[in-house]
Amino acid sequence: MTPVQIALLVLIFVATFSAAIWVVGRAAGNPTHRRLHKLLGASSDEAERAAPQWVDRFADATRSLAKLSLPDEGFEGSALRRRFMNAGIRGASAPMAYFGLKTLLALCAPLAAFVALTALRSPIKGSGLLFVLLLVAALGYYLPNYLLAKAVQRRQREIFENFPDALDLMTVCMEAGLGTEAALNKVAEEIVHKSPTLSEELHLVNLELRAGGARERALRNLALRTAVHEVEGFVSMIIQAERFGTSIAQSLRVHADTVRMRRRQKAEEAATKIPLKLLFPLIFCIFPALMLVIMGPAVIQMIRVVVPAMAGQH
Numbered sequence: 001m002t003p004v005q006i007a008l009l010v011l012i013f014v015a016t017f018s019a020a021i022w023v024v025g026r027a028a029g030n031p032t033h034r035r036l037h038k039l040l041g042a043s044s045d046e047a048e049r050a051a052p053q054w055v056d057r058f059a060d061a062t063r064s065l066a067k068l069s070l071p072d073e074g075f076e077g078s079a080l081r082r083r084f085m086n087a088g089i090r091g092a093s094a095p096m097a098y099f100g101l102k103t104l105l106a107l108c109a110p111l112a113a114f115v116a117l118t119a120l121r122s123p124i125k126g127s128g129l130l131f132v133l134l135l136v137a138a139l140g141y142y143l144p145n146y147l148l149a150k151a152v153q154r155r156q157r158e159i160f161e162n163f164p165d166a167l168d169l170m171t172v173c174m175e176a177g178l179g180t181e182a183a184l185n186k187v188a189e190e191i192v193h194k195s196p197t198l199s200e201e202l203h204l205v206n207l208e209l210r211a212g213g214a215r216e217r218a219l220r221n222l223a224l225r226t227a228v229h230e231v232e233g234f235v236s237m238i239i240q241a242e243r244f245g246t247s248i249a250q251s252l253r254v255h256a257d258t259v260r261m262r263r264r265q266k267a268e269e270a271a272t273k274i275p276l277k278l279l280f281p282l283i284f285c286i287f288p289a290l291m292l293v294i295m296g297p298a299v300i301q302m303i304r305v306v307v308p309a310m311a312g313q314h
Contacts, residue, residue: 062100105140167256
């Protein structure tokens with residue numbers, strides 16, 4: 001393949017990748033946009049309705065294609081539904097948009113690659129062309145899975161990093177005399193400026209409690225939606241403290257110290273990985289340029305002096 005053909009294939013892949021990122025991002029909703037809507041005076045319902053309009057239209061347009069990728073047991077009974085909850089995607093049309101995007105990318109990406117290779121008169125023929133098209137189709141089909149996993153990872157990281165602060169605030173509220181539900185409501189109101197995602201999850205817990213749901217069930221749903229180990233430990237600690245009649249505030253303080261220590265350990269672990277990650281860029285990118293800058297003038301001077309001297313000897 002010529003460099004032009006390789007560049008065109010890379011451009012096609014980047015275009016499909018960007019389109020998939022945009023669709024998944026719109027399906028998940030943008031917390032920044034929702035906060036701006038609130039600051040401008042719009043209600044939360046209006047902000048939620050404004051976000052998924054494009055996703056609804058895309059889901060309606062690709063509904064027939066989405067059925068080709070839909071699991072046999074359906075979306076409700078699949079493990080993918082939990083992944084959607086972990087990513088914060090709760091729109092009714094998001095599953096159809098997701099499966100429609102998978103099928104659309106699996107069909108359109110190979111077609112675009114075939115048209116590009118044909119227009120450029122690529123020498124790839126026969127089995128080689130079939131392998132390239134199958135590879136592009138596989139990348140297009142599994143690209144939404146990768147984007148969904150990254151969305152889940154980003155959301156869980158935000159919850160993990162801000163959860164110790166929420167525990168400290170809840171401890172202060174309960175030591176001041178507030179009950180568990182009132183403390184959760186207060187934390188959800190105050191933590192929104194630092195972590196809208198965590199605030200949203202705590203608001204959902206309060207809504208379940210106001211609707212008459214059991215506290216244990218609401219807390220377990222919180223752990224299920226977030227899938228964060230520290231949140232699961234918090235839920236287990238609250239349930240056990242209520243069952244055995246121990247002090248919830250003291251238990252919260254101990255759990256907050258444990259979670260903060262884990263956050264510090266993860267930060268230290270990431271810091272220790274930095275030298276190893278910098279090793280290959282230093283060896284292959286920075287050191288050659290540095291040696292060229294340092295040794296380049298000396299080599300040029302040696303060539304100017306030694307080459308004429310050797311030529312004079314001959």
